Amino acid sequence: DAGVTQSPTHLIKTRGQQVTLRCSPKSGHDTVSWYQQALGQGPQFIFQYYEEEERQRGNFPDRFSGHQFPNYSSELNVNALLLGDSALYLCASSLGPSGGTDTQYFGPGTRLTVL
Amino acid sequence: AQSVAQPEDQVNVAEGNPLTVKCTYSVSGNPYLFWYVQYPNRGLQFLLKYITGDNLVKGSYGFEAEFNKSQTSFHLKKPSALVSDSALYFCAVRDNYGQNFVFGPGTRLSVLP
Numbered sequence: 001d002a003g004v005t006q007s008p009t010h011l012i013k014t015r016g017q018q019v020t021l022r023c024s025p026k027s028g029h030d031t032v033s034w035y036q037q038a039l040g041q042g043p044q045f046i047f048q049y050y051e052e053e054e055r056q057r058g059n060f061p062d063r064f065s066g067h068q069f070p071n072y073s074s075e076l077n078v079n080a081l082l083l084g085d086s087a088l089y090l091c092a093s094s095l096g097p098s099g100g101t102d103t104q105y106f107g108p109g110t111r112l113t114v115l
Numbered sequence: 116a117q118s119v120a121q122p123e124d125q126v127n128v129a130e131g132n133p134l135t136v137k138c139t140y141s142v143s144g145n146p147y148l149f150w151y152v153q154y155p156n157r158g159l160q161f162l163l164k165y166i167t168g169d170n171l172v173k174g175s176y177g178f179e180a181e182f183n184k185s186q187t188s189f190h191l192k193k194p195s196a197l198v199s200d201s202a203l204y205f206c207a208v209r210d211n212y213g214q215n216f217v218f219g220p221g222t223r224l225s226v227l228p
Contacts, residue, residue, distance in 0.1 A: 004158070033215060042119075042205050042218035043159070056215050090158055100147050100209040101166045104216065106158035 002027055004093050004107035012113045013081050021076040021110045025093030032074040033104060034066060035090040043090055049074050050096055078112075086114045117142045119208050119219035127225045128196045136191040136222045138206030148189040149207040149216070150180055159205060165189060176200070196226045 005024045013019050025032050031050045035043035045058035049068035068074045072093075078085055088111050092104035118141045128134045140146055147166055151159040163174025170182045180191045189206060206219040 006158075035216075035218075042207075042220050043216075044218070045215045048215055058215070092159075101164075103149070103161055103164060105161060106151070108156075108158045111156075 004091055004105055006089075006091050006107040006110050008110060009108070010111045010113075012115065014115050015081055015083060017081050018077065018079045019081060019112060021078075021089050021091075021112070022073065023076070023091030023093075023107060024073045025091075026105050029093035029095050029105070030072050031094045031096035031102075032068060032072065033092045033094070034074070034076045035092065036060070037088040037090055037109070039087070046076070081114045083114050086112060088112075117208050117210055117217040119206050119217055121204075121206055121219040121222045123222050124220075125223045125225065127227060130198050130226050130228050131195050134193050134196040134200070134224065134226070136204050136206075136224060138189045138191065138219060139187050140189060140206070140208040141187060142208055142210040144210040146187075146189075147209045148180075148182060149209075150174065150178070150189075150191050151205045151207065151218075153203040153205065153221075155202075162191070196224075198226045198228050200224060201226045 007022045033048040034046040037043040046060050047057040048055050052068045063079045065077045088109040090109045091107045094102040094104045120139045149164045150162040153159050165172045165182045173179045203221045205221050207216040
């Protein structure tokens with residue numbers, strides 16, 4: 001049973017560029033959430049996708065956008081990269097919606113470095 | 116708004132001794148509480164969760180946590196620590212309106228041989 005997978009593992013970009021990160025959920029899961037984890041901090045919620053729509057969004061600017069495909073995989077896009085966007089980006093999948101009781105399972109993350 | 120506090124940045128414990136990693140929370144409505152562990156350069160691994168019922172929750176790798184509603188706490192415990200338990204531990208909370216996780220800042224656990 002494959003867990004959550006993310007690609008690429010590492011990515012280096014320069015300020016102003018755009019980046020796309022990819023996530024495949026755990027088998028049987030239909031909901032994908034994205035988190036940003038800055039160095040030394042806990043993950044912060046970016047947004048969640050279910051049925052190919054953005055269902056919830058955290059306190060992130062519109063430069064952060066996403067997409068969910070019919071096979072439940074998801075992409076996170078970040079435009080006009082800033083130095084402060086350097087972080088570990090985590091994808092989590094779950095079976096939802098379930099009113100908050102579902103467990104989210106996390107992928108290994110994509111380490112983004114913005115120079 | 117939901118919030119989670121982990122009052123200790125670092126916890127050191129000797130191998131074989133009991134360990135406790137503290138977590139307090141604030142939510143409107145009923146809390147759903149989770150513990151995750153993160154090893155270096157890895158994603159988060161689920162340990163256990165409290166949704167309802169028995170206040171003592173047992174999880175993976177011998178960990179357990181006790182929900183205390185009056186103290187709004189959900190401390191993680193293990194009777195006998197292993198060196199391999201050394202990692203970063205995160206407490207997370209959601210409310211019963213289904214809002215997404217709010218994570219605490221993390222506590223680094225070091226188990227000394």
